[in-house]
Amino acid sequence: MALAALRIYFNDTPASAEQLDLFREIRVDQAIGVAAEAELEIDLSIDDQGRWTVIEDEFAQPFRRIRVEVKIGEGEFTALIDGPIVAQRFELGAGPGESGLTLVVHDDSVLLNQTEEVALFEDKPVAEIVESLIGDDLDAEVDSVPDAGASHKRYVVQRGTAMQLLRDLARRNGMFVYVRPGETPGRSTCVFSRPSLVPGETSGLLLIGEERNIHKFSVQLDALQPLAARAGSVRISDKTLLTSEASTPATAALGSQSLHQVMSPTAVSLLARTREEQNDLDAATAGAVDLSGFAYTATAELDANDYDQVLSPHQVIRVAGPGGFLGGDYLISRVHHVINDGSYVQSLTLKRNARSAGYSGSSLPGGVF
Structure with a gap:
C-alpha cells in the first residue's frame, strides 16, 4: 500500500515484518449495534519437511489476542479492533496458492457475552448497574441516565449474559452500548452513551x-419506517394506569426537516417489555421514535x-x-x-x-x- 500503513499486535506484542508479510488480506467490519469482527487471511504452504506453515504458530491459536491498527499518509495509527481469536477457517489445496487460513477476531464485547447468570440489582441507578456489568476487565465510559422516580424499590434482574442486559438497558433508555479498542494494546473500553449527532473533525x-x-x-x-410509539403500564404502588405516546423525535435532525415532519407517519407501534414508571415509558417511546426516524x-x-x-x-x-x-x-x-x-x-x-x-x-x- 502506497498511502496506508498497517500495524498488528499479537498478544499485545508488535508483529514482525516477516509476520506482517504472511497476511493476504484483512477485513474489519464495524457497525452500530453489533460486535466488531475481523477476518485475517493468511497464505499457507508446505515446508521442506512436508509440514503446513503457520497452523501451529502460537499467535494463530484460539483466544490469542490480535489488534489491528491502520494509518493513512502522515496521520496517526487508528485501532480498528482489539480482541480474541474466536474461530479459524482452513482451506487446504494441492496446488500452489490454493491454501489459506482465516483468523476470525471479535472485539472484547465477547468477554461480556460468555457467561449466563441470574443476578438481582436492587434499587440501583442504571449507570451503576452498567458499571457493575462491565466489571474490571474493560474500561468504562458511562453516561448518566435520569432516575425513574419510583416510589418503591426497583429491581433489575439479569437472566443471561452481561452484554445481553447492557443491550436491553440501552434499548430501554435510548442509548448506545459498544466496545472500542483502548489507547494501548490489550485494553478496550465499553461505552454506554447517548447518540451524539454533532459533526466532529472528520473530513467530509x-x-x-x-x-x-x-x-x-x-x-x-424507507417511507414506511418512521412511526409513532405508545406504551402503557400499571404502577404497582397505587395501581394507577400510566400511558405514554411519542410522535416527534427528541434527537437532533441531521437536516432542515426531520422525516417525521416531512411525512407525518400514521404507523403506530405498541411497545412491550417496558418498565413500570412514567419516566420508563417516556424513555421507551422516545427511543423508539428516534430510531425509526433514520x-x-x-x-x-x-x-x-x-x-x-x-x-x-x-x-x-x-x-x-x-x-x-x-x-x-x-x-x-x-x-x-x-x-x-x-x-x-x-x-x-x-x-x-x-x-x-x-x-x-x-x-x-x-x-x-
Whole structure:
C-alpha cells in the first residue's frame, strides 16, 4: 500500500515484518449495534519437511489476542479492533496458492457475552448497574441516565449474559452500548452513551468536482419506517394506569426537516417489555421514535488514494455533491475496512433522520461545493 500503513499486535506484542508479510488480506467490519469482527487471511504452504506453515504458530491459536491498527499518509495509527481469536477457517489445496487460513477476531464485547447468570440489582441507578456489568476487565465510559422516580424499590434482574442486559438497558433508555479498542494494546473500553449527532473533525465526502473523494453515492428512503410509539403500564404502588405516546423525535435532525415532519407517519407501534414508571415509558417511546426516524440509508466507498482519514461508526460526516434533499450530515452506521498489499478501502453505510431544504430552500452545506 502506497498511502496506508498497517500495524498488528499479537498478544499485545508488535508483529514482525516477516509476520506482517504472511497476511493476504484483512477485513474489519464495524457497525452500530453489533460486535466488531475481523477476518485475517493468511497464505499457507508446505515446508521442506512436508509440514503446513503457520497452523501451529502460537499467535494463530484460539483466544490469542490480535489488534489491528491502520494509518493513512502522515496521520496517526487508528485501532480498528482489539480482541480474541474466536474461530479459524482452513482451506487446504494441492496446488500452489490454493491454501489459506482465516483468523476470525471479535472485539472484547465477547468477554461480556460468555457467561449466563441470574443476578438481582436492587434499587440501583442504571449507570451503576452498567458499571457493575462491565466489571474490571474493560474500561468504562458511562453516561448518566435520569432516575425513574419510583416510589418503591426497583429491581433489575439479569437472566443471561452481561452484554445481553447492557443491550436491553440501552434499548430501554435510548442509548448506545459498544466496545472500542483502548489507547494501548490489550485494553478496550465499553461505552454506554447517548447518540451524539454533532459533526466532529472528520473530513467530509465530496461527490462532484476535481477534489471529489467518492465516485458513487447511493441512497434509499424507507417511507414506511418512521412511526409513532405508545406504551402503557400499571404502577404497582397505587395501581394507577400510566400511558405514554411519542410522535416527534427528541434527537437532533441531521437536516432542515426531520422525516417525521416531512411525512407525518400514521404507523403506530405498541411497545412491550417496558418498565413500570412514567419516566420508563417516556424513555421507551422516545427511543423508539428516534430510531425509526433514520429512514435514509446511503452507501459510499472510500479509497486511501482519495481520502486520508480512518472512519468508524457513531461519527457524523458531511456529504456534499448530491445536493437537494440528499446533501448534508449523515451518521456513520457501518464501516467495512479491506486492507491488502495493493489498497485500503473503506465501505460506508450511512443513516439520516432528516432531509435538507432542497434547491428551493436556502443555501445549505451539501451542494456541489
